[in-house]
């Protein structure tokens with residue numbers, strides 16, 4: 001009873017004071033108070049979803065509407081499975097809401113164990129289901145084990161069931177490159193309905209961490225081999241390193257392994273191809289993948305890197321017509337993961353001052369580190385130079401040419417926003433990079449940036465904000481015009497990624513040498529070399 005009263009007093013107390021002061025006033029307790037605020041935001045969204053949308057995959061926080069991903073069908077667990085490891089992380093460190101987090105973990109686990117059933121007669125996207133559901137179950141297994149909360153076996157059993165259903169997608173083509181979708185019940189693989197049946201290059205090259213970790217946990221090396229098979233046709237059929245300097249067009253025909261079209265970018269459909277090259281190396285110690293990553297980064301610096309006017313912000317542009325085509329200064333917010341990726345590739349998760357003393361440190365890594373700082377600053381500017389303090393989905397950097405009148409120009413002039421690109425889906429990539437830069441440099445500036453962005457999310461994506469019982473958060477259809485226009489949607493990555501990365505930014509001593517995040521921010525432990533060897537989980541191809 002005492003505990004309950006204390007919890008109620010604590011909740012009432014935190015709800016009424018103006019958030020973020022602690023950080024900006026540099027109080028000694030600032031990091032902890034920031035974590036309290038981020039937990040409060042997470043719980044506001046979570047309680048609202050629990051009350052009005054529990055169990056459904058897609059949720060509209062404005063009118064409390066919901067539906068499942070397979071239309072009219074059974075749920076895939078989209079929001080619950082994606083969020084469990086964030087509940088666990090906050091449970092492990094919470095000062096105010098520990099018992100509430102524990103209760104919510106057990107409630108979610110009960111739902112996963114008793115309601116969630118992947119025997120669903122519907123077509124699902126192989127990539128999204130792998131990164132969110134398989135990734136979420138595997139990291140819940142890992143954190144359940146590490147933080148001693150819940151029953152880890154439940155998560156692993158579900159992961160194996162789902163993994164075996166998704167595995168059938170790899171049998172769909174002779175080269176082992178999966179079609180984009182699969183029916184989870186029948187195992188029938190389904191080609192992409194558009195883009196001439198081509199698969200997105202980043203989609204079938206962003207399944208490897210999940211299935212390699214599953215192989216490690218189960219000792220079943222079929223998972224390992226099937227996800228690795230996609231690389232050989234991709235690199236060899238296209239002569240990827242010589243013809244493309246390691247930069248991939250965003251479509252690939254699954255039956256031949258040939259690229260479809262010429263469009264090269266680090267935004268949607270390209271992004272996580274590069275991410276998983278590095279992360280496989282960090283997770284499994286396979287040096288081939290660091291070498292491939294290195295060549296792609298060199299290619300990016302040669303063909304895609306530019307600086308804006310007037311502030312010389314570094315950014316990664318696009319080559320829509322291939323490497324010899326015209327350069328485009330457009331950049332998706334999605335590209336903002338690159339600061340964090342370059343930084344963790346340079347230091348391998350060590351603080352930079354330690355990494356610089358390691359034998360692996362070289363001029364390329366120093367260059368990557370400096371570029372990581374520049375790109376993270378650019379992405380911060382994409383927030384800092386808008387009226388809401390939140391970034392739009394896509395920007396076009398200023399190259400010194402005049403832009404159409406209908407394009408909005410940022411306060412310092414460095415970028416434009418087209419009328420249809422003004423939305424903000426509460427995406428994680430910028431706070432992800434800010435988190436990595438802080439944890440790897442301990443430069444307090446990054447915590448200040450993260451606090452500003454968290455505060456902008458609080459001020460400008462909140463619905464019924466003054467009512468502590470009704471408060472919740474939504475995407476924006478326009479982040480440029482004040483007051484911001486809300487959109488009736490809450491993406492699962494708001495809970496799975498954005499709030500998780502903001503939270504880790506304010507954790508002290510979070511050890512990034514021990515963990516690798518999948519592309520949906522689900523943490524997997526770095527795998528033990530000796531165990532990998534004893535299970536014959538090794539790289540099965542070379543160039």
Ligand SMILES: *[C@@H]1O[C@H](CO)[C@@H](O)[C@H](O)[C@H]1NC(C)=O
Pocket residue numbers: 092093507509510
């Ligand atoms: C979990 O909590 C313990 C005890 O407070 C702490 O030492 C540890 O760093 C936390 N782990 C993570 C990953 O935050």
Ligand SMILES: *[C@@H]1O[C@H](CO)[C@@H](O)[C@H](O)[C@H]1NC(C)=O
Pocket residue numbers: 151152153154157
């Ligand atoms: C954990 O879950 C597994 C699988 O459902 C079950 O067999 C086991 O008894 C559970 N363990 C505990 C301690 O409840």
Ligand SMILES: *[C@@H]1O[C@H](CO)[C@@H](O)[C@H](O)[C@H]1NC(C)=O
Pocket residue numbers: 163164165167220221222223
């Ligand atoms: C290993 O995984 C494959 C792919 O899902 C599956 O077909 C096979 O039955 C599994 N093997 C064992 C021993 O479980």
Ligand SMILES: *[C@@H]1O[C@H](CO)[C@@H](O)[C@H](O)[C@H]1NC(C)=O
Pocket residue numbers: 466
């Ligand atoms: C919410 O509260 C703040 C601070 O008390 C006040 O300035 C604002 O007008 C209130 N907003 C609404 C919609 O009531």
